[in-house]
Amino acid sequence: MMTGVLLLTSCAGTVPEPTPSHLQWASQQWPGTRMEDLMKGRQLYVLKCSGCHSLHRPDELSPQQWEKTVPEMMTRAKLTQEEAMLIVRYLVTVTETKEDSLGENASTTGTRSGQ
Amino acid sequence: MRRTYFVLAALLTASVGSGTAWANERKFAYTYETSVLPIGAREIELWNTFRNNRGYFYRRIDQRIEYEFGVSNNLMSALYLNYSWLLQDANGRAPGGSAVASSSLSISSEWKYKILDRVADPVGLGLYGEATLGLDEFEFEAKLLVDKQIGNWLLAFNAVAENEWESELEAGETQTSSALAAELDLGIAYALHPQWSLGLEVRNHNEIVKGECTHSALFAGPVISYSADSWWATLTVLPQITSFKGATNGNLVLVGHERLEARLLFSFHL
Numbered sequence: 001m002m003t004g005v006l007l008l009t010s011c012a013g014t015v016p017e018p019t020p021s022h023l024q025w026a027s028q029q030w031p032g033t034r035m036e037d038l039m040k041g042r043q044l045y046v047l048k049c050s051g052c053h054s055l056h057r058p059d060e061l062s063p064q065q066w067e068k069t070v071p072e073m074m075t076r077a078k079l080t081q082e083e084a085m086l087i088v089r090y091l092v093t094v095t096e097t098k099e100d101s102l103g104e105n106a107s108t109t110g111t112r113s114g115q
Numbered sequence: 116m117r118r119t120y121f122v123l124a125a126l127l128t129a130s131v132g133s134g135t136a137w138a139n140e141r142k143f144a145y146t147y148e149t150s151v152l153p154i155g156a157r158e159i160e161l162w163n164t165f166r167n168n169r170g171y172f173y174r175r176i177d178q179r180i181e182y183e184f185g186v187s188n189n190l191m192s193a194l195y196l197n198y199s200w201l202l203q204d205a206n207g208r209a210p211g212g213s214a215v216a217s218s219s220l221s222i223s224s225e226w227k228y229k230i231l232d233r234v235a236d237p238v239g240l241g242l243y244g245e246a247t248l249g250l251d252e253f254e255f256e257a258k259l260l261v262d263k264q265i266g267n268w269l270l271a272f273n274a275v276a277e278n279e280w281e282s283e284l285e286a287g288e289t290q291t292s293s294a295l296a297a298e299l300d301l302g303i304a305y306a307l308h309p310q311w312s313l314g315l316e317v318r319n320h321n322e323i324v325k326g327e328c329t330h331s332a333l334f335a336g337p338v339i340s341y342s343a344d345s346w347w348a349t350l351t352v353l354p355q356i357t358s359f360k361g362a363t364n365g366n367l368v369l370v371g372h373e374r375l376e377a378r379l380l381f382s383f384h385l
Contacts, residue, residue: 013232013234013235013236013237014234014235015232015234015235045235046232046235047188047189048153048188050150050232050234050235051139051150051151051152051153051154051156051185051188052153052156054150054233054234054264055232055234055235056234057234077153078153078154078155
């Protein structure tokens, strides 16, 4: 049983906490973004989205898919516009920065529009 | 034969949907997961547990109607109406060895609190409490819930403590007895498809009398689960495979337990 517990706890959470590199990227895309905004986005994603379905890892969808999917879930998840924006910015930031670190689909040029 | 395969393929294909599976669907019929209904969400869940054979003719169906609702983002509650039907060999107590039928009714209240999420956090963690009141019994059950989603695999573990107080009328006087049980439940399921999962459940039930374990029975069996947009169903078949202590029939504990039990859960969202 202890081996099983250790196995479970050795698998880290797959919805990462925001880091300074995340904030740096997000600030370039959405000037004025603070670490508190990214942390709030993660918290809202975990609290509001885990009730309807098992959480998806941020890298399961592309940034464009997150920007489309989260607004579609606003009614079901009872999200305000601001909450949806924070969730999208967190998910897009984590997904984009992971893609950048892997050297795949780098798309960090320019400032993102909309949310 | 070809037509059979075509029909099966058509059924499986028809079950493919783009709907979102709800987190509160249960992949296991006995082992609890940490997920909770979101605030404002409601479900009706129907339980059917079939129990068979205690070394003599014993058949019982336990049914529960559960109304579940989300209280907050991490807390859910439920109310149950429980009904049990029993048909058993009176084991010599009735003349001619005829079967005796009985039934019972009770109500339950359940509360489940999610502490950690099984995807976002290293491990899912939750607390569960349930109280049951019947005409001649009161029961309280507490569980520690642990689970983890790893890709298409779901693992869940429960540590359960349960105490039951039962009253009986004997010679015009009410006698109350108490029984303590400890249980460990383990479930492992693999998502074959967004709507289908297949797995295994293991259950170890222990009766404790005056601080000593008198019976310890081990059950294990397959579980299959299906979920659609607005409903889900889960079936576990759980034969008793051995005992660690207190065997009464070969290597099985058939006092308070049966050779076989099976549970079907069916739930739909309101």
